[in-house]
Amino acid sequence: MVNLSVKLNNLIFKNPVMTASGTFGYGIEYNRFFDIGLLGGIIVKGLSLNPRQGNPPPRIIETPCGMLNSIGLQNIGYNKFVSDILPQFDNIDTNLIVNIYGSEIGEFVELASKLNNYKQISALEVNVSCPNVKAGGATFGKDPEVIFVLVSSIKKVCEKPIIVKLTPNVTDIALIAQAAQSAKADAISLINTITGMVIDTKTKKPFLGNKFGGLSGPAIYPVGLRMVYETYEKINIPIIGVGGINSPDIAIQYLLAGASLIQIGTANFVEPDISLKIIDGIRRYLENEKIDDVSKLVGLAHN
Amino acid sequence: MVNLSVKLNNLIFKNPVMTASGTFGYGIEYNRFFDIGLLGGIIVKGLSLNPRQGNPPPRIIETPCGMLNSIGLQNIGYNKFVSDILPQFDNIDTNLIVNIYGSEIGEFVELASKLNNYKQISALEVNVSCPNVKAGGATFGKDPEVIFVLVSSIKKVCEKPIIVKLTPNVTDIALIAQAAQSAKADAISLINTITGMVIDTKTKKPFLGNKFGGLSGPAIYPVGLRMVYETYEKINIPIIGVGGINSPDIAIQYLLAGASLIQIGTANFVEPDISLKIIDGIRRYLENEKIDDVSKLVGLAHN
């Protein structure tokens, strides 16, 4: 029997496979496909203090082995989230992680301090990397000093583990990760989407209502993997790998590169129960390789 | 009849389609497939003063809708290039552009000043963006000040148009392009490859001999397109678009985003005569749209 469970601070993940923010709704929607309690964790759609409308349509377009999205953080807002969604998690046996977004530092802090009160929530993932909102987000994610202030401020008001999710659209991602680590972040998620665009040659205009969108899907996995590998050599808090994972092989590549946990994003749309297949594939790989604990894979590619 | 020709300084390109450095050998190799004189231009494999061995194998691996390469600028060096290759271009009626690389500024400058003497060469493309060499290259491409000094120095010793080819692995590509423009670059090529990696789960090691490689192919086109679009709003010298182009539609998207010329890279491996198909496709698009000059497409997506 192999051990698939992973520890992060005091949190136990029953396996290293989580679902990525914005690709798994509020989790509940997937119960029609499988028991979401089987997952290592669920990261819900980016939440803000107030409800957000999101960007004008069209919001998605397919690209070669990928897709662009410009959802723009449409969400139901804090109040509705705690009243309607949280109670549904009372009896779901997995880690619920709330991805949070604010248009300024104060908003992040207020939201984090409020969410700190809910026992259903295992950790917060701070989204400093969404390319689809005008104010705040993207800028935050690119400046190590802002990251430091943001994360320090959140840590002051929230006792739950703080995961910082970074944008790949930077020159040196490890530098930003180091700033988050200095501010006592508990883990780093890498990567959010890569900014891209598609132009409609019929109308001669950008296809997406918001012009730009975030590229996700298998196309980007070599980039996410490289960033995990690079960052692993520069920080000593856990890394959560995300970007293009849609097979056990790619998931294992992320673990070998240095990710302690991984997230499945776009692949959830294509194959709703892909996470289970990946958990199973990781288990079988460990059995074949006669490795008794998934944590022993982490970072092996650096040896 | 539509006009496909494009002017850059005093250079006339008979059409906007060129072949990208490193994907078209020294050009001659493609004569077995079609008359390379039909191209707008040919950009040869990155040249350095001295011959280079390149990186250890394996050097390529396929990824979803893309490929990673870590060739490491293997090339025959200046002497052999001017003695063996250049004379073959005496009677080829297209623009020959030499992509140059140096491990320090002095080397770039020396090479540019030597190449300045050869009438077969239409322009130089300065590769400040190759991620596969340890010294120089990649760092150059990420620091606007270094770019400024490098390009200014080259401009002093070389009268031919200087095209600066930038790396996409930066936070703000338009900023780097602006530095090149200030240094009197004649055009900007966007983009080189995005750094990525693949790990072999059998050996648990990075697959490529050089660990990291550059991601190219259709997977990256939304990223290249976005960078062209962004940069077009910040500079007023011509942009040459490159990254994932393998169909007339994508080529036209680049023109609409603001590229005056485009380059075909990885697609040359898959379909050696793809450039001709793209030239033809652009012509047919212009005819259908009743646009008489390809230059009228450039930047239209910004309106």
Added chain:
Amino acid sequence: MQTLVLSNDKVANDIYCLKLQKPYGFDYKPGQFLMIKVNNLNEPLLRRPFSIAKAVSSIDIYYKVVGLGTKILSALKNGEYIDITGPFGNNFEIKYKRLALVGGGIGVAPLIGLKNFLDEQKIESECFFGFNTAKDCFVDFGSIATIDGSSGIKGTVVDMLAHLDNSYHVYACGPNAMLSALCKLADEKGFSVDVSLESNMACGFGVCLGCSVNTIKGYKQVCKDGPIFNYTEIVW
């Protein structure tokens, strides 16, 4: 869910009818759709949405070849398997009015199942379908209009609706030009209209938030709040 292809035949110009083995316990309401993964590769990456035209002995889908996904679909042979998810979406609500089904081109597809359902329930309805030419027509019932007059009356489907008044409720699906002509007529004559909308989709069940349409109450999801909307709700 891997599903057996029973047949996949060309039924008109660029239009195919795909029949899939009905999985045990499969149930749907007229207006709902499936998401189909057309091959096992990463290209095309996403599933494609298709209305269920009928699900009596098999699941029937009518589709038009417009791009890569539908082109790949059209090469499927009986005996092969494809992966479906669904059914998703809301459904046509039956109104206690005189009912007219109005479809244009491939937009006729979701109305076939509705007609079937209404017939089963012994609810009367009139059908009006428009095509460019006779070669595009893939239904054998209802009143037909073609732009070139090669079948039925010459003109658009909306030209056949002069008799509709406020006692009617219309179920419509078709190209935007048709829908806007129809809605203009509805404003004039006072009949009500439910339309089935399209949008690029990634998931099909409300989690990606990619398929938004602008309504008078803000953005709604075509896949979950729709695909069927009252036309007065939509900000066209």
Added chain:
Amino acid sequence: MQTLVLSNDKVANDIYCLKLQKPYGFDYKPGQFLMIKVNNLNEPLLRRPFSIAKAVSSIDIYYKVVGLGTKILSALKNGEYIDITGPFGNNFEIKYKRLALVGGGIGVAPLIGLKNFLDEQKIESECFFGFNTAKDCFVDFGSIATIDGSSGIKGTVVDMLAHLDNSYHVYACGPNAMLSALCKLADEKGFSVDVSLESNMACGFGVCLGCSVNTIKGYKQVCKDGPIFNYTEIVW
């Protein structure tokens, strides 16, 4: 070049023989290979290299299903078209020595064409082919060895070569383990060996510089300087 598939049959465990219509004027030398685009999509993106096993009435390729590209290839039906480029690469040079052809597994493929050529030229040669089991064997000539003894002698192909001495020249293709055993024997017995090498390839004709192999004279390109190299040249 779009080329008609004449047949594509399973000939052994996971091994298929693909026969393509020979384009007018097509010529090749034994040892050369084709680059095949297995479908019209961006996945798999790159062409795949395959040795030409024979090109008499048709172009014959023997391939083993090992990954996505070869899996897609195995679903091709006669009457369909695939796109080939080539032939590329150098070829087996005929030496004026006693000749032995030594192949392991799918590595036997390029030697089939060489054998054919030698027979045509009335040049004598001995053939030794090794497989894991009888079910993997797809040739009907030569001496066979199988690991499990289910066909021919029990053992590896190298076990059949004890009689080779420095009067012999060997043409070899197969897995690395076989090649290194063979080369060790060659060092002992003094026979010379040309091997056909493999590498990941993007272009197949020397422009991407992706298929390098380390030789005593520096990196060389498997696609252009090879795929056939004298084994003493290679830094193993």
